[in-house]
Amino acid sequence: MTDEVAKAVEECARVAKHAAPSLATASDEAIDVALTAMADRLVEHRADILAANEEDVARSRAEGMSAGLLDRLTVTGDRLTGMADQLRLLAGAPHQERSVDVSALDGGLTLVERRRPVGVIGANYEARPNVTVDVASQLVKSRNAGVLRTGSAALGSAQRLIEVVVAPALTAAGIDAGVVQLVPRTERDAAAALVRLPDLVPLVILRGSGETTRALAAEGATHGVRTLAHADGGGVLYVDEAADADTVAGLVSGSLDRLGVCNRLNLLLIHSAVYERLWPVVSEALAGRDVTPSLPPHDHAIGYEWSLDSDREATVTVASVDGLTEAVTIANEQTSGLAAGIATEDSAAAEAFFDAYQGTGVFWNAPTRLLDGFKLLGVPETGINLDRVPGPRGPVTYTDLYVRQYAVLPASR
CATH class of the missing domain: 3.40.605.10 (Aldehyde Dehydrogenase; Chain A, domain 1)
Known part of the structure; x- marks a missing residue:
């Protein structure tokens, strides 16, 4: 300097x-x-x-x-x-x-x-x-x-x-x-x-x-x-086995209206029981935003933040999981902890997801794009703090x- x-x-x-x-x-x-x-x-x-x-x-x-x-x-x-x-x-x-x-x-x-x-x-x-x-x-x-x-x-x-x-x-x-x-x-x-x-x-x-x-x-x-x-950022969406297809399509599309922001959809985890049934819905929603899925086997960390990749911003990581426990473990341990959401019509599953996820913002049938000072609190923000300590x-x-x-x-x- x-x-x-x-x-x-x-x-x-x-x-x-x-x-x-x-x-x-x-x-x-x-x-x-x-x-x-x-x-x-x-x-x-x-x-x-x-x-x-x-x-x-x-x-x-x-x-x-x-x-x-x-x-x-x-x-x-x-x-x-x-x-x-x-x-x-x-x-x-x-x-x-x-x-x-x-x-x-x-x-x-x-x-x-x-x-x-x-x-x-x-x-x-x-x-x-x-x-x-x-x-x-x-x-x-x-x-x-x-x-x-x-x-x-x-x-x-x-x-x-x-x-x-x-x-x-x-x-x-x-x-x-x-x-x-x-x-x-x-x-x-x-x-x-x-x-x-x-x-x-x-x-x-x-x-x-x-x-x-x-x-x-x-x-x-x-x-x-x-x-x-x-x-760090990157929103996570877990699609539960009790998810509604139209809701999933709306969440995927609504979370990708802008790609260069931290609270966009970054990682999509789909319950294995509904993966085949809902994949066409997800694929169509991604294509509607000109976004490419990164499918297994991944050549990157599962929580890799695409908004920071100037060459591949229009990408979302997609993976199949065995259930809520695996999904929330990935969200807690392999992502930034910015925000995660669950798509489900089962209130018990949503409550379990809320109790288990440790990140800054948690959402039920709502896009992680809402994690923003103005959208949540009605005033601009200075930033989003991810600390896991008091303050x-x-x-x-x-x-x-x-x-x-x-x-x-x-x-x-």
Whole structure:
């Protein structure tokens, strides 16, 4: 890592930390005004934003970027409108209670839980311009300053979004625009620099390919930086012997509307008792999405995540299993633990699947594509945390980005 890159990241962190009190002390009204202004400016500056994104897409296409990654990188008019709609919903969402009574203590005292901003939160993500707005808005709503670092493919789009949407909206609401910083460097080393600043950026949200994200999480741990890492994904669907054919067809098709996303269908496990009967249904649904099945014997790990494979994104692994126990064991032990679903008309089987699966999201006759902050909770997410320890798990939103502080004070306060 060059000193120039490290200094650029550190300077962003220092600016964000200096500006952080402006956001931490802002009124609820000012924050919601800023978020609403961001939504308005997305619409007002639509042409400017789309033009910057078109430049990023054209350059990346010329460099050979895969279709799935280009889909992530592209901002269409409809997607931009969706971003604005989400911002307005976030502006109208309730703010976290800053102080909550917990219990009465002896001696006329009361225990109170106070919820304080982290201070400065970092975020590293790749070719997804919409994440710039998603994360920035979540940080603003939770009163945390931020340092954002995106990959070179999306940097032009991200810079335009900060310049014409985020920063002016904050300023107009009376909040220091310095609270949201975008690292102006394309080098990959900038990501590593972001997880090495525990005194400035104690928490970093990591989104991206599994290997890179895991490496950054390990780097952060060695430097005392906590990370919320979204390293791996891939949805699992188990087709039970009591599954309805039409339901299965709908789930397979509905789970593959986009291929470059983590919560798409990745692994399809079919009960051996119904495999022959339902395979034509499954095959037709896959063909309808131009997706190729990877059938046994597999030349890859059964949980291999196809959305990260730029050459074979349009693939789903298919396997026959002896029953629910084998299916859930595979989902628990050989996949990322992001999400798994069961297709069945047997409520007892569904309950058994729910009890046995240990992953972040579990679904019954519903697609794993629903594991998304906006779809489940009505607000954008910063990412999906797969940790199997206490703390925020699943879609992480503004309600998770705080530090708990206990306070004891007189009950008669």
